[in-house]
Amino acid sequence: MSLETLLSFTLVAALLVMSPGPNGVLIAKTVPTSGRAAAFSNVGGFVSAFFLHGSLSILGISVILVHSAEAFFVVKMVGAAYLFWIGLKALRDALSRKAIAPTVQPARNKRTLVRAFGEGFLTNALNPKVSMFYLAAFPQFIPAGEGAIAASMMLVATHSLINALWFGAMIMLLAKVSRAAGNPSFQRWLKGVTGLVFMGFGLKLATLRP
Template sequence: MDMHNLLTFMAVATLLVMSPGPNGVLIAKTVPLFGKKAGFSNVWGFVAAFYVHGTLSIFGISLLLVQSAEAFLVFKLCGAAYLIWIGIKSLVGAFKAKRLDVATPAQTEKSSVSQRSAFIEGFFTNVLNPKVSMFYLAAFPQFLSVNDSPLTAYALVTAHSMVNLIWFSLMVLMLSRVKNMANNVRFKKWLSSVTGVIFIGFGSKLALMKAS
């Protein structure tokens, strides 16, 4: 694979990463409420999920999701259910939002747990999105030759991951400026409500999506 193919793939991947989707909505919800560390945990969860999608695509397992209607149905319904669950959880959080004026040691520990939860949430939000695997299945044949090794394919996955890491890290840094607004109970309720509805919308759209 030459440099031209790599740069072309990165350009296509950049457009995919920058397009509106569940990852961006999750970052927009996490950072104002839980801070930069939780946001970066989301991002690293996204990155880890790319390698899962890449591995499945490289070894042909993702092809089963496209060729088997039953496998695709199960996978997309799992992803849809997870997105809808995040949305419902956000809506429930909107009704339970309370102002925290003074941080306590117990709250500090909870923040640490939230970072681990943020990584898992980011990972599953991305790994259960069949559109990523479908993108790899469509892109790999165009940018890889028969003689290329799996390591070359992983180079594309790494390039995609780095684009994702840079874009969403910038988003985390920008959104961290409004973290203090989250101390306002009205803002917290509004943000949780909006992101909850959006996630439910993404989940519903995914549930209705058909394999191409």
């Protein structure tokens, strides 16, 4: 793979990562409510899901997913239901009268980190748009022949690195203002906005067509 090809893919992937989406919303919710460690666990889930989708694309399973209306519909609806459930849960927490104490730091709890990783992983693993991105990108940027698999994994690694750098910077920025935004009223407001946005993403994904 030439340097020019890799740089071209990097630009496309960077624009995709930086565009507003469920990942950014999840990070914006996690940092002030659960801490930096949980947010980095979210990012770990993102990256793991990217490699899963990349591997499936390389093996050709994602081709079946996109070309099979039934398979695409199942994965699409499961992903949409998961995003909608996250949004509904956040909205329920926002409407709850239970105060969220700013001194609580659940990110230090190992179970919270595992849950945060799972949220990041499922948010992307159940999103067929990630597979569709790889299926659209691989034919344009990888060479045909023996080096196709290695080139494909390099593209997945590049996409994952851009994702980690972008959201890592976002986490550090949000962490600096988390004290000012750590009061219970702000956290309820944030959960409410997050819930509505995630529910919107879920509905949008449910109407997505291959």
